[in-house]
Amino acid sequence: xxxxxxxxxxxxxxxxxxxxxxxxxxxxxxxxxxxxxxxxxxxxxxxxxxxxxxxxxxxxxxxxxxxxxxxxxxxxxxxxxxxxxxxxxxxxxxxxxxxxxxxxxxxxxxxxxxxxxxxxxxxxxxxxxxxxxxxxxxxxxxxxxxxxxxxxxxxxxxxxxxxxxxxxxxxxxxxxxxxxxxxxxxxxxxxxxxxxxxxxxxxxxxxxxxxxxxxxxxxxxxxxxxxxxxxxxxxxxxxxxxxxxxxxxxxxxxxxxxxxxxxxxxxxxxxxxxxxxxxxxxxxxxxxxxxxxxxxxxxxxxxxxxxxxxxxxxxxxxxxxxxxxxxxxxxxxxxxxxxxxxxxxxxxxxxxxxxxxxxxxxxxxxxxxxxxxxxxxxxxxxxxxxxxxxxxxxxxxxxxxxxxxxxxxxxxxxxxxxxxxxxxxxxxxxxxxxxxxxxxxxxxxxxxxxxxxxxxxxxxxxxxxxxxxxxxxxxxxxxxxxxxxxxxxxxxxxxxxxxxxxxxxxxxxxxxxxxxxxxxxxxxxxxxxxxxxxxxxxxxxxxxxxxxxxxxxxxxxxxxxxxxxxxxxxxxxxxxxxxxxxxxxxxxxxxxx
Amino acid sequence: xxxxxxxxxxxxxxxxxxxxxxxxxxxxxxxxxxxxxxxxxxxxxxxxxxxxxxxxxxxxxxxxxxxxxxxxxxxxxxxxxxxxxxxxxxxxxxxxxxxxxxxxxxxxxxxxxxxxxxxxxxxxxxxxxxxxxxxxxxxxxxxxxxxxxxxxxxxxxxxxxxxxxxxxxxxxxxxxxxxxxxxxxxxxxxxxxxxxxxxxxxxxxxxxxxxxxxxxxxxxxxxxxxxxxxxxxxxxxxxxxxxxxxxxxxxxxxxxxxxxxxxxxxxxxxxxxxxxxxxxxxxxxxxxxxxxxxxxxxxxxxxxxxxxxxxxxxxxxxxxx
Numbered sequence: 001x002x003x004x005x006x007x008x009x010x011x012x013x014x015x016x017x018x019x020x021x022x023x024x025x026x027x028x029x030x031x032x033x034x035x036x037x038x039x040x041x042x043x044x045x046x047x048x049x050x051x052x053x054x055x056x057x058x059x060x061x062x063x064x065x066x067x068x069x070x071x072x073x074x075x076x077x078x079x080x081x082x083x084x085x086x087x088x089x090x091x092x093x094x095x096x097x098x099x100x101x102x103x104x105x106x107x108x109x110x111x112x113x114x115x116x117x118x119x120x121x122x123x124x125x126x127x128x129x130x131x132x133x134x135x136x137x138x139x140x141x142x143x144x145x146x147x148x149x150x151x152x153x154x155x156x157x158x159x160x161x162x163x164x165x166x167x168x169x170x171x172x173x174x175x176x177x178x179x180x181x182x183x184x185x186x187x188x189x190x191x192x193x194x195x196x197x198x199x200x201x202x203x204x205x206x207x208x209x210x211x212x213x214x215x216x217x218x219x220x221x222x223x224x225x226x227x228x229x230x231x232x233x234x235x236x237x238x239x240x241x242x243x244x245x246x247x248x249x250x251x252x253x254x255x256x257x258x259x260x261x262x263x264x265x266x267x268x269x270x271x272x273x274x275x276x277x278x279x280x281x282x283x284x285x286x287x288x289x290x291x292x293x294x295x296x297x298x299x300x301x302x303x304x305x306x307x308x309x310x311x312x313x314x315x316x317x318x319x320x321x322x323x324x325x326x327x328x329x330x331x332x333x334x335x336x337x338x339x340x341x342x343x344x345x346x347x348x349x350x351x352x353x354x355x356x357x358x359x360x361x362x363x364x365x366x367x368x369x370x371x372x373x374x375x376x377x378x379x380x381x382x383x384x385x386x387x388x389x390x391x392x393x394x395x396x397x398x399x400x401x402x403x404x405x406x407x408x409x410x411x412x413x414x415x416x417x418x419x420x421x422x423x424x425x426x427x428x429x430x431x432x433x434x435x436x437x438x439x440x441x442x443x444x445x446x447x448x449x450x451x452x453x454x455x456x457x458x459x460x461x462x463x464x465x466x467x468x469x470x471x472x473x474x475x476x477x478x479x480x481x482x483x484x485x486x487x488x489x490x491x492x493x494x495x496x497x498x499x500x501x502x503x504x505x506x507x508x509x510x511x512x513x514x515x516x517x518x519x520x521x522x523x524x525x526x527x528x529x530x531x532x533x534x535x536x537x538x539x540x541x542x543x544x545x546x547x548x549x550x551x552x553x554x555x556x557x558x559x560x561x562x563x564x565x566x567x568x569x570x571x572x573x574x575x576x577x578x579x580x581x582x583x584x585x586x587x588x589x590x591x592x593x
Numbered sequence: 594x595x596x597x598x599x600x601x602x603x604x605x606x607x608x609x610x611x612x613x614x615x616x617x618x619x620x621x622x623x624x625x626x627x628x629x630x631x632x633x634x635x636x637x638x639x640x641x642x643x644x645x646x647x648x649x650x651x652x653x654x655x656x657x658x659x660x661x662x663x664x665x666x667x668x669x670x671x672x673x674x675x676x677x678x679x680x681x682x683x684x685x686x687x688x689x690x691x692x693x694x695x696x697x698x699x700x701x702x703x704x705x706x707x708x709x710x711x712x713x714x715x716x717x718x719x720x721x722x723x724x725x726x727x728x729x730x731x732x733x734x735x736x737x738x739x740x741x742x743x744x745x746x747x748x749x750x751x752x753x754x755x756x757x758x759x760x761x762x763x764x765x766x767x768x769x770x771x772x773x774x775x776x777x778x779x780x781x782x783x784x785x786x787x788x789x790x791x792x793x794x795x796x797x798x799x800x801x802x803x804x805x806x807x808x809x810x811x812x813x814x815x816x817x818x819x820x821x822x823x824x825x826x827x828x829x830x831x832x833x834x835x836x837x838x839x840x841x842x843x844x845x846x847x848x849x850x851x852x853x854x855x856x857x858x859x860x861x862x863x864x865x866x867x868x869x870x871x872x873x874x875x876x877x878x879x880x881x882x883x884x885x886x887x888x889x890x891x892x893x894x895x896x897x898x899x900x901x902x903x904x905x906x907x908x909x910x911x912x913x914x
Contacts, residue, residue, distance in 0.1 A: 025690060120892070
């Protein structure tokens, strides 16, 4: 036995011994006492007998019936009658207590014995569940865990420090060493978290072989989450459902942050390693707490169903990356990141038309990415209210618009998938990140630009589209309309007839193609890719112009004319040439300048 | 031996081995607790075991009176030793056990009829601010429990059975006892001062214990004990009323006399609408604790001796008026 081990043994014995002493003191406080009753004469007297039989009814024996009659008439008893009544009373008490047989079992499962008197008055110090002191098991089990942790910290050789598991567990135990389990109400958590560490390491063997000091991540994550989970568990009293919920999410988030941080280290080590050690720890701590908070802030059951371990890991990855790039999101009072994540998850989940809530993690991730890319415009530092985050408001607008049921009479119907919604959302948020101004702006009638453009474009697609218009092409057109507005805000302006310019352009194209009446032309133009290329060309050419309201109306007219010419060419058997189309458009748009 | 007892034994062993001198004060207190518990068991058996069926096994009541007083005295001596040992006392205070030790001593003093010491010690125990729910409630109840036992002593050995005579005096001047009868007539009795003192002691006992009971957490088993104690006070009140003699005593005199005496407790007017029946029912319902009345001889006797009729007992808890 080496010196370290001897010292550990002494320290451990003292630690357990001290905790055992505390438990012993507490058990002395809570010890049950047999309490003596105050003095009284328990034998019944005539007064008790009179009150017992008063207003009672007996058919027999005749002597008792006569005595009860005297009670009812308030007549005096002779001494003999008093004695008779007391005897009847004793008999009735015996029947009440023991029935007509010699049974000795009580209704509550105990049996009458001479000791039953004392069983009745053996009183505990606190009623069940109200003892303010930790139980013996809690005290000693906590200390045993503390000692176990101390053992691995003080005697690291026992873990084979050169092994991956040894290094990871060493960090884990060192972090746990700073937390008093004897007082924190964590029970199964440390064991579960230790398994998470091992599984994460096994799944990502490169983590510990890199120069990333991944152990720091394990340590910081363990410290912050276990302490936070302990506080949450303190507030649920003995509610098992809430306890299990918190422990489950604690373990899931812990695993996700470990894994997400690992991804960051492996995929973008430069970014992670470029920040100082303290910031690294804060980054990991805040990411974990924000994600845990999101689950805690949501009503029970709403988010559990949609967050799998996989998409929580993805979210953790994003949060870490965004935080690494945007330290402004980390505040001392945690007033920005956690509320944003919680509100994003809650608001998206509240959109009724969104059937598959599995999209929520991805949308939260997209909101965070967009926020991180242009934080000073999308969510200025002086405004902590997540409701004012443009990425979040935009994401909500997109999802609410494109998942809304089509109006009656729509000719183009499609079933939009989660991936489609995510794609469109990503398009909008990407454009938003590079140029937030167009979302901030309102149109002259006060409507939001984004909402107006989306509704107008979607309206045209539903009205003009046919079964020849594929879902993918439709979504491409929708994306392009958003990009067009981001490119030139004039695309969101309204023409004299009230239509939005980009919607009018799309309407002209779809009408020209689908109303051609010639199958050869229709086949060439409606095939995959042609329509969105055509729209792209139109947008690019229009974007070159110095637009006014009148000119915009003329441009739509010119577009229709050029389209007619090209469709006539197609009907005559010529192929469609995008370069020619672009040139013809440019000529038509500048004609008369 | 239960698992929990084994754990305590293990803890005691660890404590003893690892910190040989660090736990002796706790062990000493636990010895005092053991003595008290043995004494209280003997005390209760001595007084109430005869209520149980004769065919039950158990200790002979005849030998238990001495066991009780010896055990209480041993508990008092143990704690006195701790109090006089400066080191042990400091350790008890550091472990916040000092109040518990004093509470135990106060209870033992009470049972040995050392009433002044019992009251003084209970006050010091409460003043430590480190009592658990049970002991705090008991210390609050000590003055009432003492009043009851003082009255009981006066009833049984302190005075001969008093003889009251009817009086036409309308009020209750000293030496007179005004009773409100069931037919709304008023009966004023000429009684000796001893009986008047007993009456006042029992009325005070009811309310002291009632205040302690209400102060204990709802659902705590000490409330059951205190409610049983209050029913014991009521039993003494009825005994007192039974001992009052005069010519042409009405058949339901005991009930009227008990009701009038219970009303002398100021808490009855405040907490129970001045209705003795409501008060007694509240005590019985506390004893039941939401379950059927425990068919234990002691409980049933206490309940029937408090004037609860057969019909109500058969109807079971909670009793209703």
